[in-house]
Amino acid sequence: MTSPRARPLADQAARDRIRDDLDRTLVVEAASGTGKTSQLVRRMVSVLAAGRGSLDGMVAVTFTDSAAGELKLRLRAAIEAARQDPASGDAGRARLTDALPQLEEARIGTIHSFCVDLLRERPVEAGVDPLFEIAADDVAGSLLDRAFDRWFEATLAQPGEAVRRLLRRRAGEEGPRALLRGAARELVERRDFPAPWRRDPAFDRDGTIDALMTELAELGAAHASGNPEDRFTQSLAEIARFVEGVRRREAVRGRDQDGLEAELVALSRQRHWTWAGFRSGPPGFPKAELRARRAALHARLGAFITAAGADLAPRLRDELWAVVEAYEGLKERAGCLDFLDLLLRARGLVRENDAVRADLQRRFTHVFVDEFQDTDPLQAELLLLLSADDGAERDWGRVRPVPGKLFVVGDPKQSIYRFRRADVALYETVKRQLVAAGAALVELSVSFRAVPEIQEAVNAAFAPRMQGASPSEPRYVSLKPHREGITTQPAVVALPAPEPFGDYRTIVKWRIDDSLPGAVAAFVDWLITASGWTVTERTEPTEIERRVPVQARHVCLLFRRFRSFRTDVTWPYVRALEARHLRHLLVGGSSFHLREEVETIRNALAAIERPEDELAVFATLRGPLFAFGDAALLAFRERCATLHPFRRTPDDLPASLREVADALGVLRELHRGRNRRPFADTIGGLLAATRAHAALAIWPTGEQALANVTRLVDVARRAERHGVRSFRAFVEYLAEQAAHGEASDAPVVEEGTEGVRIMTVHRAKGLEFPVVVLCDLTANATAAEPSRWVDAERELCALKLAGCLPPELVAHAAEEMAREREEAARVLYVAATRARDLLVVTAV
Numbered sequence: 001m002t003s004p005r006a007r008p009l010a011d012q013a014a015r016d017r018i019r020d021d022l023d024r025t026l027v028v029e030a031a032s033g034t035g036k037t038s039q040l041v042r043r044m045v046s047v048l049a050a051g052r053g054s055l056d057g058m059v060a061v062t063f064t065d066s067a068a069g070e071l072k073l074r075l076r077a078a079i080e081a082a083r084q085d086p087a088s089g090d091a092g093r094a095r096l097t098d099a100l101p102q103l104e105e106a107r108i109g110t111i112h113s114f115c116v117d118l119l120r121e122r123p124v125e126a127g128v129d130p131l132f133e134i135a136a137d138d139v140a141g142s143l144l145d146r147a148f149d150r151w152f153e154a155t156l157a158q159p160g161e162a163v164r165r166l167l168r169r170r171a172g173e174e175g176p177r178a179l180l181r182g183a184a185r186e187l188v189e190r191r192d193f194p195a196p197w198r199r200d201p202a203f204d205r206d207g208t209i210d211a212l213m214t215e216l217a218e219l220g221a222a223h224a225s226g227n228p229e230d231r232f233t234q235s236l237a238e239i240a241r242f243v244e245g246v247r248r249r250e251a252v253r254g255r256d257q258d259g260l261e262a263e264l265v266a267l268s269r270q271r272h273w274t275w276a277g278f279r280s281g282p283p284g285f286p287k288a289e290l291r292a293r294r295a296a297l298h299a300r301l302g303a304f305i306t307a308a309g310a311d312l313a314p315r316l317r318d319e320l321w322a323v324v325e326a327y328e329g330l331k332e333r334a335g336c337l338d339f340l341d342l343l344l345r346a347r348g349l350v351r352e353n354d355a356v357r358a359d360l361q362r363r364f365t366h367v368f369v370d371e372f373q374d375t376d377p378l379q380a381e382l383l384l385l386l387s388a389d390d391g392a393e394r395d396w397g398r399v400r401p402v403p404g405k406l407f408v409v410g411d412p413k414q415s416i417y418r419f420r421r422a423d424v425a426l427y428e429t430v431k432r433q434l435v436a437a438g439a440a441l442v443e444l445s446v447s448f449r450a451v452p453e454i455q456e457a458v459n460a461a462f463a464p465r466m467q468g469a470s471p472s473e474p475r476y477v478s479l480k481p482h483r484e485g486i487t488t489q490p491a492v493v494a495l496p497a498p499e500p501f502g503d504y505r506t507i508v509k510w511r512i513d514d515s516l517p518g519a520v521a522a523f524v525d526w527l528i529t530a531s532g533w534t535v536t537e538r539t540e541p542t543e544i545e546r547r548v549p550v551q552a553r554h555v556c557l558l559f560r561r562f563r564s565f566r567t568d569v570t571w572p573y574v575r576a577l578e579a580r581h582l583r584h585l586l587v588g589g590s591s592f593h594l595r596e597e598v599e600t601i602r603n604a605l606a607a608i609e610r611p612e613d614e615l616a617v618f619a620t621l622r623g624p625l626f627a628f629g630d631a632a633l634l635a636f637r638e639r640c641a642t643l644h645p646f647r648r649t650p651d652d653l654p655a656s657l658r659e660v661a662d663a664l665g666v667l668r669e670l671h672r673g674r675n676r677r678p679f680a681d682t683i684g685g686l687l688a689a690t691r692a693h694a695a696l697a698i699w700p701t702g703e704q705a706l707a708n709v710t711r712l713v714d715v716a717r718r719a720e721r722h723g724v725r726s727f728r729a730f731v732e733y734l735a736e737q738a739a740h741g742e743a744s745d746a747p748v749v750e751e752g753t754e755g756v757r758i759m760t761v762h763r764a765k766g767l768e769f770p771v772v773v774l775c776d777l778t779a780n781a782t783a784a785e786p787s788r789w790v791d792a793e794r795e796l797c798a799l800k801l802a803g804c805l806p807p808e809l810v811a812h813a814a815e816e817m818a819r820e821r822e823e824a825a826r827v828l829y830v831a832a833t834r835a836r837d838l839l840v841v842t843a844v
Contacts, residue, residue: 493841
C-alpha cells in the first residue's frame with residue numbers, strides 16, 4: 001500500500017484560504033483532480049463551525065442530482081469528523097453538533113431543484129399553478145409532438161413560403177417532417193430569445209437561379225469536346241445532364257423556382273465537382289481553363305445556397321413560432337413546467353419582485369456554487385441576484401456580492417456544455433465582475449488523481465493550446481503532482497489502429513472504425529487477464545491507496561459521441577468485448593430501444609395487443625422470453641395451422657408442443673386483462689410468467705439488461721400517468737420512441753459494479769477511472785457549420801434551422817467556429833484527465 005506524500009502541498013496556502021478567509025467572496029479555479037468539491041465542503045464546515053451561518057440559510061448548487069447526493073454525504077461525513085476534532089474548539093464542535101439535524105433543511109441540489117423550491121414557496125408571485133408538475137423530457141417531448149402535429153396538419157393545407165420551399169428539398173431518410181420537427185424543438189429550447197431574425201432585402205433568389213442555370217449550361221456544353229473516358233469530362237457531362245433534365249421539364253410546365261432551388265442544393269453536394277481527371281484530352285481542349293471555371297461556378301453555387309438558406313431561415317423561424325406558442329399553451333393547460341420554465345420563472349420571480357428578492361437575500365446567508373463553468377446565464381443571474389449587497393439592484397451585471405456570502409468553484413478548462421448554454425466566455429465575464437467587486441481569485445493546481453507521467457503528458461499537450469488568447473479561451477494552469485508513479489509499468493500507452501489503410505495506401509476513416517474496436521477489446525482483455533499490471537483503488541484524495549490487479553470495472557472506454565448519423569458508434573466495441581466474454585456497462589447510450597431485452601419486451605407487448613399479428617407472436621415465442629426452437633414452432637404450426645393465441649388447440653398435443661400452447665396461453669391471458677390493469681402490471685405479469693429476471697441476470701450484460709427492463713416498467717407508469725389511456729396507445733408510443741431512438745440506457749454504474757464502462761466524455765465529466773481508453777478516433781472535432789449565435793442584449797438567438805443559417809449566424813460563423821474548436825480541445829482535456837493510473841490513446 002502507498003500513502004500520499006507527507007510534505008506540504010504546493011497550493012496549501014490557497015487551500016487554507018478557502019477554509020479560513022470567510023469574510024471575502026472567493027472565486028476558486030480548481031484544475032482537474034484537485035478536489036474542488038472537497039474544498040467546497042471544507043468551506044461549508046468552516047462557516048458552520050465559526051458560527052457565520054446555519055444550514056437552513058445555505059444554498060449549495062451543483063450540476064447533477066448524483067453530484068448533489070454525493071455532496072450531502074460528504075458534508076455529513078465532514079461535519080462528523082470536524083465535530084470530533086479537538087482543533088474545532090468547544091464552541092465550534094457544539095455548533096457542528098447542532099448542525100447535523102438540520103442537514104436535510106439545507107438547499108443542496110441542482111439549480112433546477114432549487115428553482116422548484118422557490119416556485120413552490122411563492123407560486124402566486126411567480127405566476128405558476130401551485131400544484132404544478134415538472135415535465136420530464138419525455139413528457140415535454142410528447143407535448144411538443146402534439147403541438148407540432150397539429151401545426152403541421154394545418155400548415156400542409158396552405159403552407160407558407162418557408163415550409164413550401166423546405167418541403168421541396170431532400171431531407172434524408174427521415175423526411176421533411178422530421179426536419180421541421182427538429183427545427184421546432186430548437187426554437188422551443190431557445191424560446192426565451194423571442195427577437196426575430198433579419199432578412200436581406202437585396203437577395204434576388206430568382207435572378208440568381210437564372211444566372212446560375214445559364215452558367216451551368218455553358219460549362220456543361222464543353223463536355224462534348226472532351227475525352228469521354230476522362231473523369232473531368234464526365235464531371236462536365238453530369239452538369240450537362242442536370243441542365244438537360246431541367247430544360248425538358250421546363251418545356252412542359254415552365255420554371256419552378258422552388259423546385260430548382262432544391263435541385264441546385266442537391267447538385268452542389270454531388271461528388272463530381274472534385275473529379276480532377278488525369279487522362280489527356282483532344283488537342284485544343286482547354287482543360288485548365290474549364291477546371292478554373294468549374295471551381296468558380298461551384299463557389300458561386302455554394303454562395304447562393306448560403307444566401308438562400310439565410311433568406312429561408314428567418315421565414316421558417318416565423319412560421320414555426322406558432323408551434324412554440326402552442327407548446328406553451330399545452331403546458332399551461334396541463335399545469336406543468338419544463339426545465340427551462342423553472343429557470344425562467346424563478347429568475348423572473350427574483351428579478352422582478354423586490355419584496356421576494358429582499359426576503360430571499362435575507363434568508364440565504366451563504367451561496368455555494370460547484371462546477372461554476374457549467375452555469376448558464378439564467379442560472380448565473382439568479383445566483384448573483386441572491387448574493388447582492390444592494391437589495392434594490394435588478395441588473396445582475398452590476399451586482400456586488402455581500403463579502404463572504406458567495407463562493408464559486410470551477411475549472412474553465414472543463415467548460416464543455418456550450419450546447420446547454422454554458423459558455424466559458426460567461427464564466428470569464430462573471431469572474432472579472434466578481435474580482436472587480438472585491439472577490440479574490442484562488443487557484444488550486446495540485447491534482448490527487450493521476451500519476452505524474454499522465455500529468456506531464458496532459459500539460460505538454462494542452463498548455464500550448466490554452467493560452468487565454470481570446471475571451472472564450474481560458475488560461476491553462478499546469479497540473480502539479482501529488483501521487484508517486486510506478487516504474488514497473490507505463491502510464492501512457494499509444495494503441496494504434498491495426499488496419500487504417502484503404503486503397504492506394506491512404507488512411508481512411510472507415511478502415512479505422514472497422515479495425516479499432518477489435519484492437520481495443522484485445523488490449524483490454526490482455527490488460528485484465530495477462531498483463532500483471534496493477535492500479536490504485538481509493539475514494540478520497542487523503543485515503544490510503546491500495547494497488548490491485550486490473551479488473552474490468554477499472555477500465556473506461558470514452559467516446560466523443562455515441563451516434564454518428566444514424567449509427568451507434570459504440571456497438572462495434574460492445575460486440576468486440578462480448579466476443580472476448582468481457583462484461584461491460586454502457587452508460588447513457590442512446591441505444592435503449594436497440595437493446596435485445598427491450599426489443600424482446602416490445603415485441604411481446606405487440607403480440608399481446610395484436611394476437612392476430614403472427615410475426616410478432618412468432619418473434620416473441622422464438623425470442624429470449626420463451627426461447628422455442630424453429631423445429632418446435634414449425635411442428636406446432638403444421639399441427640394447429642396457426643400461432644394465434646385464441647385458436648383452439650387439439651387435446652392430444654404431445655408434451656413438446658403443449659409447451660408452445662402454454663406459452664400462447666400466457667399471451668392470451670395477458671391480452672384479456674391488458675386494458676383492465678396498469679401497463680406496468682402487464683409487463684410484470686409477462687416477466688413473472690417467463691421468469692425473465694433470472695434469465696436476464698446471467699446474461700453477459702445482466703445488470704444492464706435488468707436495469708433496462710426496470711426502466712421500461714417506469715416508462716409504462718409515466719406514460720399512463722401522463723395521458724396514454726389504452727394498451728394499444730402505449731404499444732404505439734413505444735414504437736414511436738424506438739423509431740426516433742431518443743431514449744438512453746438506464747444508468748447502473750455503482751462503485752464496485754463489475755464491467756468495462758462505456759460512456760461519452762460529457763457523461764464521464766466529474767468521474768475518474770484507473771484506466772481510460774480514448775476511443776472514437778475518427779470523430780470530427782467540430783461540426784462543419786456553427787449551430788447558434790447569441791446576442792443576449794437583443795434577446796436574439798440565431799439558430800441553424802433545417803440546415804439553413806440565418807444572416808446573423810452567417811455573419812458570425814468564423815467567430816462561432818473558433819469557439820467550437822476551443823471547446824473541442826477542452827473536451828479532449830476532460831477525457832485525458834479522467835485517468836488515474838493508465839491513459840490509453842488510440843492513434844494512427
